[in-house]
Amino acid sequence: MTHYFIGQLGERNGDYEYKVPVRFTAASEKEASNALTKTARNWYGDYSQKDGDCYYFHSGEVCVQAGGYKEVPESVYTALNGFVAEAT
Known part of the structure; x- marks a missing residue:
């Protein structure tokens, strides 16, 4: 059975830190x-x-790490198509 999730990646790029939803x-x-x-x-x-x-x-300039995640209904997962990055 397939489960659907939304999660975050934490990214640090120089002085900038942000969350990337996937x-x-x-x-x-x-x-x-x-x-x-x-x-x-x-x-x-x-x-x-x-x-x-x-x-x-990029030679140690960019750090990416897995953050939190949450299971969501398939309808929410589908509605986010095109608005949130697709994890690979």
């Missing part, structure tokens, strides 16, 4: 955490290094 599916709530972490790990392609929960890109 939507994704997973087979279970347990798998949702793994799916969001995989998205953080691959957000800008191959990461150059990892420190704790943070994946660094």
